Amino acid sequence: MTRPALSITTEARGAVDVLRLSGRLVLEDGDSVFRDAVNSLIERNRIYLVIDLAEVTQIDSAGIGVLVGRFLSARRRGGDVKLAHLTSRSHRVMTITQLLDVFDCFDSVDEAVGSFAAAHR
Secondary structure, three states, rough: OOOEEEEEEEHHHHHHOEEEEEEEEEEOOHHHHHHHHHHHHHOOOOOOOEEEEEEEEEOOOOHHHHHHHHHHHHHHHOOOOEEEEEHHHHHHHHHHHHHHHHHHHEOOHHHHHHHHHHHOO
């Protein structure tokens, strides 16, 4: 049995869910795993999400597409998606696609989670 290209662990921190990704967020493998995980949360009205990218080894256009799609899904419900621990590779991809202007990005998961509380004061 082959291991999926992407694994995800989820941790609830109050109203915020932290998704820790490990592996490749790529077409026909990681993109569907990520989409399904986020859709499951959004369907349960868990709409404040932090995506931890520290262990993401590769991200392609499909991965970017699913990030943007889930960001829009959460926003439509009144939520938000924030990114933490961009690697040099994911930072480069986000810069090229100009998505650093779209996503709030943080150096740590704690900062990203805390930013939700600050936004609701």
